[in-house]
Amino acid sequence: MAGQTRAGGESITIHQARWVIPISSPVLTDGAVAVADGRILAVGPAAAVRDQCQTHGGQMICHDHGDGAILPALVNTHVHLEFTALAGTIPPQETLPAWLAKAMAGYASLPPAAIDQGIRHSIAALRRSGTILVGEVSNSGRSLDMLAAGDLAFHYFYECLGFNLLNNGQLAADFPFFARPAVAELPVSAAAHAPYSVAAALFRRIAVWNQTRQRPGCVHLGESPEELVFLQQGTGPFRDLLQDRGRWYEGYTPPACSPAVYLEQLGFWQGPSLAVHGVCLTEADRAILARRGVFLALCPRSNRHTGVGVPDVAALRRAGVRLTLGTDSLASTADFNLFKDIQLLYEYCPEIPLADYLTMATWRGAEALGRHHEFGSLRPGKRAALLFLPVPAPRDLWPGLLDAGVHGQIYWLTPSGKEMLHGA
Ligand SMILES: [Zn+2]
Numbered sequence: 001m002a003g004q005t006r007a008g009g010e011s012i013t014i015h016q017a018r019w020v021i022p023i024s025s026p027v028l029t030d031g032a033v034a035v036a037d038g039r040i041l042a043v044g045p046a047a048a049v050r051d052q053c054q055t056h057g058g059q060m061i062c063h064d065h066g067d068g069a070i071l072p073a074l075v076n077t078h079v080h081l082e083f084t085a086l087a088g089t090i091p092p093q094e095t096l097p098a099w100l101a102k103a104m105a106g107y108a109s110l111p112p113a114a115i116d117q118g119i120r121h122s123i124a125a126l127r128r129s130g131t132i133l134v135g136e137v138s139n140s141g142r143s144l145d146m147l148a149a150g151d152l153a154f155h156y157f158y159e160c161l162g163f164n165l166l167n168n169g170q171l172a173a174d175f176p177f178f179a180r181p182a183v184a185e186l187p188v189s190a191a192a193h194a195p196y197s198v199a200a201a202l203f204r205r206i207a208v209w210n211q212t213r214q215r216p217g218c219v220h221l222g223e224s225p226e227e228l229v230f231l232q233q234g235t236g237p238f239r240d241l242l243q244d245r246g247r248w249y250e251g252y253t254p255p256a257c258s259p260a261v262y263l264e265q266l267g268f269w270q271g272p273s274l275a276v277h278g279v280c281l282t283e284a285d286r287a288i289l290a291r292r293g294v295f296l297a298l299c300p301r302s303n304r305h306t307g308v309g310v311p312d313v314a315a316l317r318r319a320g321v322r323l324t325l326g327t328d329s330l331a332s333t334a335d336f337n338l339f340k341d342i343q344l345l346y347e348y349c350p351e352i353p354l355a356d357y358l359t360m361a362t363w364r365g366a367e368a369l370g371r372h373h374e375f376g377s378l379r380p381g382k383r384a385a386l387l388f389l390p391v392p393a394p395r396d397l398w399p400g401l402l403d404a405g406v407h408g409q410i411y412w413l414t415p416s417g418k419e420m421l422h423g424a
Contacts, residue, residue, distance in 0.1 A: 011059040012036045013415045016046045017388060019069040019397050023363045024377035027355075027397065033070055035384040035415070043378045063417050065388050069401055070413065071358070072378050073132035073385035074338050075365030078276050078297040078326025081136055081143045084118030085110050087330035092305050096224035097237035099306040103331050112142075119143045122330070123150050128421040129336045130410040132385035133366060133375050135274065135297070135326065137191055137218065141177045148186060155369040157191035157218040157274075158183075162202045163242050164249040171209045178209070187370070191218035192268070195259050196230045196238040199249070203266045211271035216370060219268065221275040221296075222259045224308045228280055232256055260285035260294075269294055274368050276326065279303050279311045286319035295322045295368035298360070300344045302328030313349045324365040325357075339405025346402070354398040386413040 013035045020031030022043055032046035034053050042049050053060050086106045093099040119142060126134055133153040136143055139161070147154045158177050165174060171190060172178040178190070190206040192198040198206075198219075210217040222228075229236040234254035242248040255262045261284055263269060269292035276297045278289070289296060300310045316323060327336050334340075342357040366376025374383045388411040391400030404410070411418040 010036050010056075011061065011415070012041060012053045012056060014046075014049060014053060014060065014062045015065060015070055015386060015388070015413050016049075016062065017065040017070045018067050018391070018393075020378065021069050021071040021355075021358070021401075022378035023072055023359055024379060031070070033378055033384075033386060033413075035386070035413075038384050040378060040380050040382050040384050042380055061415065063413075065411075065413075065418055066390075067393050068388055068390040068404070069397060070378070071387050071389070071401075072362050072376055072382075073387050073412070074130045074361050075133040075324070075363075075369065075371075075376055076126065076131050076326055076336060076338055076361075077135040077274060077295070077324040077365045077368050078299055078328055079122070079126070079134055079136055079336070080138065080329035080331075081119045081122040081147075082115050082138055082140055083107065083329035083331040084122045085114040087118070090331055092307065094307040095226065095237065096306045096308055097226055097241060099332065101241065106331070115140075115142060116146070118330075119146050122336070123147065123152050124421070126152055126336045127412075128410070129338070129408070130387045130405075130412070131336060131338070132383075133369060133371055135218070135365075135369050141180070144182065144186070144188070148182070153371065153375065154187065155216070155371070156186060156188040158188060159191040159193050159218075160202060160206055161193045161197045163197050163199055163247045163252075165199050165202050166249070168201055168205065171205050187215075189213075189215040189218060194220040194223065194227065195262055196227055197242070197247075200266055203263065203268055207266070207268045207270065214271065216272040216274050216295075216368065217268060218274045218276065219263065220277055221263070222281040222285060223277040223279055223303070224306070225280050227259060230254070231259060231262055258282040258285050260288045264288050264292070272370065274324070277303060277308075277311065278316060278321070279308050281316075283319070286316060286321055290320035290322075293322065295324050295364070297324045297326040297365075297368070298341070298345065299326045299328040299333070300341050300348075301334070302326075302332040304344070305332045310344065310348050313345050313352060317352060322364060322368070323360045324368045325361045337406070337408065339402060343402060343406050354402055358401075384413075387411065388413055388418050
């Protein structure tokens with residue numbers, strides 16, 4: 001049993017179940033997790049955890065949750081909460097440029113109060129779906145105060161766009177968000193939208209801002225075939241979109257290479273980085289992401305909705321890319337339930353064990369957001385963000401767990417037992 005010594009006298013809650021999935025160590029049968037002061041105190045076989053806690057003195061409360069599994073709460077590395085107000089308004093599209101055009105038009109027509117209400121709804125919905133930590137991408141900064149005031153942990157990626165933004169000054173000169181005092185105190189990074197919407201000079205400024213602060217960078221990468229055409233030839237629907245919006249730059253010379261290779265040339269991967277999507281990547285791209293230790297957020301349900309297919313998770317894994325999971329926004333996916341993204345990837349690639357997909361949705365995500373000391377696995381000292389999913393006997397653990405998750409049978413463990421969250 002893993003444990004740590006502590007002063008006695010405080011109340012300890014022990015959660016016991018048929019299975020405990022620590023993620024960072026093998027699954028325990030008839031395991032338990034002891035919690036005190038909101039932190040994990042011990043993880044191990046139930047009898048051993050109880051024995052250890054007896055020695056601490058103080059009040060001890062035991063909850064035996066029975067048939068099911070205790071696991072760490074989930075990490076969703078890619079959302080856009082300000083798009084929640086568009087939920088259900090954009091049907092599946094055949095191409096990403098088509099989806100983007102609809103999303104931009106829809107967003108422009110939203111009243112600010114509806115955007116804010118959507119953000120609040122999202123924070124509650126993420127918690128209901130078992131999420132403790134989220135990677136939020138925002139173009140407006142609207143969600144920062146709401147996240148900072150709530151109990152959902154977050155890393156904030158303020159997303160910069162500017163295909164014709166060619167100057168080299170301080171980032172805050174063009175994006176006043178970065179001059180906010182809160183930016184220094186909160187987990188905030190600069191993000192680049194995508195290789196087809198951000199100038200090379202702006203990519204470098206974003207990289208410098210993050211790398212001098214040792215904060216993770218973020219970029220949508222290899223999301224669609226149109227991106228590859230644009231980078232190779234400077235043509236196609238993304239050029240049309242830029243011209244329509246008055247953002248085209250006549251002096252643009254396409255790099256004539258693939259997306260990750262392009263950003264390697266710009267030095268974007270030199271600090272901690274999170275790329276998002278990776279549906280359309282070359283072998284060279286995958287090798288660069290692996291070599292640079294870039295995390296990649298897969299959002300397969302969103303990719304299907306925007307008509308780009310599903311990422312080649314087997315090839316990414318073979319290449320050694322560190323994979324995490326995200327849902328993307330509710331403008332391109334139905335909800336924030338990461339178990340549904342696991343289910344979709346597992347259908348395409350059942351050779352990867354469900355345990356590995358769950359690692360992507362927990363520990364790997366926490367690492368990508370630099371919060372693995374607090375979240376993502378069950379280890380003494382980490383925050384007690386614990387879920388319980390029922391798996392009725394005689395079902396096997398992994399298919400039963402996926403089934404429960406997909407159907408929203410997701411409980412949070414609290415000192416008073418287990419609780420399913422409701423309401424907006
Ligand atoms: Zn996105």
